[in-house]
């Protein structure tokens with residue numbers, strides 16, 4: 001059996017799953033000051049009448065890293081940047097204690113300027129004098145050639161024993177985009193210590209419960225990572241909330257073809273997309289607290305309008321959201337909301353219709369409408385908001401830049417066929433939304449704990465990029481720390497095999513399905529002669545739902 | 550924390566990674582690979598205000614508005630050409646619609662060696678992307694639009710010059726390595742435009758080994774003052790990058806800083822990539838420099854790996870040669886309205902000339918007999934007899950009615966077309982009517 005626990009801002013949901021069936025579920029208030037305690041309580045209740053042997057694994061979706069970054073509760077980490085030529089490095093000197101040093105690697109991974117050891121030592125000495133004991137090292141094009149990052153690390157280790165933790169950008173992310181790599185590496189470093197403490201507290205707690213099963217952490221990409229990776233890459237766990245919800249829809253809804261996912265929350269509506277029954281990724285990395293990162297995540301766009309959004313009349317115009325004044329009137333709140341519009345039409349089973357009507361009445365009067373008419377207009381307003389947002393999303397995604405003639409001429413457009421909806425008022429709202437969008441719709445059962453189900457059933461994911469330059473005779477897979485020599489005849493097919501083999505070893509599972517997401521090979525021609533190849537292959541174990549025994 | 554551009558910049562970056570003229574040709578798949586890597590690694594596309602767009606695919610109609618392809622556009626033009634031209638059109642539309650302040654089309658193949666009449670590819674260009682864009686914009690937004698080209702490619706922009714040689718609403722300025730030392734050989738200071746557009750063609754040949762100093766001297770003392778006078782609605786930088794000191798095909802010594810500063814001063818509405826074949830050592834840095842400059846951002850940290858500050862120094866002889874040409878051209882520009890065109894173009898009713906056009910890429914030689922009507926009411930109907938060798942197509946007669954064509958020129962043009970249709974001398978006849986946006990043709 002599997003345990004899935006989703007820690008949200010206000011509630012923590014837990015489920016015990018047998019196959020994909022929910023055997024047991026609970027909902028607890030989240031203790032923000034002690035997330036580990038909340039998690040352990042949830043676990044304890046779920047396994048109460050169980051033989052612990054029956055539990056195979058636990059997956060946690062937590063907001064800890066997101067919270068730490070949003071609330072700027074982190075430690076000072078020194079950034080050592082090797083930017084070489086390009087943008088003004090002040091633009092991405094994210095740490096208040098950033099040092100820029102000489103040295104440079106070019107786009108083909110060639111060292112074009114050496115590290116100045118003297119300069120490096122002086123600048124690190126300054127950091128040490130400021131009390132810094134953690135350093136992140138980020139070199140431009142380090143994913144093409146990590147040598148300078150490694151060299152700087154060696155020098156710091158040798159000369160400054162007081163530096164206890166050193167992180168290298170090429171080990172955190174393997175793709176190009178230096179400012180994002182710097183941000184990702186930096187954020188990873190600043191939360192790492194607190195995160196390790198948190199994970200250790202959970203492990204200790206689980207030991208006390210006598211639950212010695214593997215623990216996994218849900219990532220933004222809808223997959224999980226084992227704790228050994230979570231220690232190294234806590235940043236991967238940001239935005240796991242929306243990922244849990246999307247994986248939950250995948251597990252509980254019947255999703256195929258092109259599907260729009262709609263998660264209706266209190267003040268927001270999250271929109272996601274599935275193509276060929278698989279969740280779509282954010283084309284760039286995740287963004288958090290103004291930082292643009294390279295953390296891979298599932299596509300999700302938030303609309304500032306949800307079930308508890310306040311309905312109001314301003315200057316004779318109906319308006320909905322973005323503010324919230326507590327729960328809906330039909331649930332005992334004081335102000336009219338979107339949910340009340342539904343309740344007044346008798347569409348919310350557990351809400352009090354009369355209270356909803358009373359809350360809407362003054363607004364209806366001011367617009368010279370019957371309550372029923374106003375309610376319809378509120379719903380219409382909400383539906384239009386979602387529809388516009390969806391159109392905007394599709395326009396953006398369908399015009400993604402492409403770089404080959406073949407793609408430009410053949411790329412198929414994303415055209416949704418169905419809608420899957422979860423969240424409080426989904427039952428009442430989704431049919432109306434589907435009608436407006438002219439789509440079929442699915443309403444999963446277990447709507448209340450979908451996120452925890454998504455977490456509980458998510459597979460381990462991992463991705464990496466191989467870059468080979470046969471003229472220079474090397475190939476590397478930055479994230480896996482692999483750099484090896486290759487011969488002139490190393491080709492695209494060899495590269496694909498190499499990536500698959502290494503990713504398979506890394507996943508340590510029986511026959512994980514690995515997908516090649518990029519495969520490019522360019523002939524290098526110098527003086528009318530082919531002198532080598534540049535090959536880039538990216539591969540991933542994509543997110544999916546485990547079929548448990 | 551997020552970097553915000555001062556000017557909104559549209560970027561049409563289309564490296565056409567699956568297309569080459571031939572496997573080892575400079576116009577091959579690899580050309581913009583390192584530029585892509587540099588643009589991605591710098592994170593340029595994350596800057597607020599810099600937005601990437603896909604090209605559209607231009608239509609044959611768009612080609613026929615600018616060119617006369619012989620035997621026809623279907624025969625000459627392929628999808629990669631239409632996409633490259635479509636990249637330029639997209640850039641132009643973004644600016645005209647006010648979606649961005651300026652746009653940069655990093656597209657291939659280039660266009661500036663493609664003439665009015667097209668028998669095949671020359672100088673790696675088949676159709677003229679920027680001219681097709683300009684004519685598209687004039688068709689959509691009004692033919693009275695005033696356009697200024699500043700072509701900074703190392704090679705003379707003979708194609709664009711040819712297309713607008715007699716067009717008074719288009720100012721074409723080309724600076725290039727002296728034609729006596731480089732393909733295509735033309736672009737001397739005395740090529741100044743036809744009778745209908747005198748001094749709207751300006752050529753400044755630069756001596757080999759000219760550096761940033763010489764380029765910026767020309768910009769400050771000739772180009773910017775002329776642009777101030779002309780007051781164009783759109784300034785287009787035909788942004789060739791083969792002036793770079795590392796380019797294998799030329800002998801110029803411009804740096805990435807020199808290019809970026811040029812774009813900062815010129816502040817073009819549109820930049821369209823032309824040549825540039827130092828694909829590893831120049832293009833990644835030059836393109837990043839131009840993007841930052843156009844977006845109004847700090848480009849001072851951009852430097853080639855082998856940059857040496859002395860690279861900007863040039864000999865006094867070079868400086869003097871440039872100054873002499875600048876002074877000469879500036880005087881012509883200032884006195885352009887006082888020059889007696891009847892005398893200069895020494896004709897009765899028609900100005901006639903002939904020329905030979907060599908298609909280096911397609912290995913074709915074309916002989917042209919050209920007649921332009923000296924007209925006081927419009928820039929004058931143009932008639933060209935064209936014969937290309939080797940070619941499977943026989944001699945052709947081409948008649949071009951300019952924008953704002955007068956009734957008399959129009960009538961003459963149509964009469965000439967009818968006559969050519971029945972003239973056994975010509976295998977085919979074409980009439981391009983700019984005002985009515987049509988190309989008609991007949992062949993035997």
Ligand SMILES: [Zn+2]
Nearest residue numbers: 700723724725
């Ligand atoms: Zn030029």
Ligand SMILES: [Zn+2]
Nearest residue numbers: 702703704824
């Ligand atoms: Zn050129």
Ligand SMILES: [Zn+2]
Nearest residue numbers: 924927955958
């Ligand atoms: Zn006329």
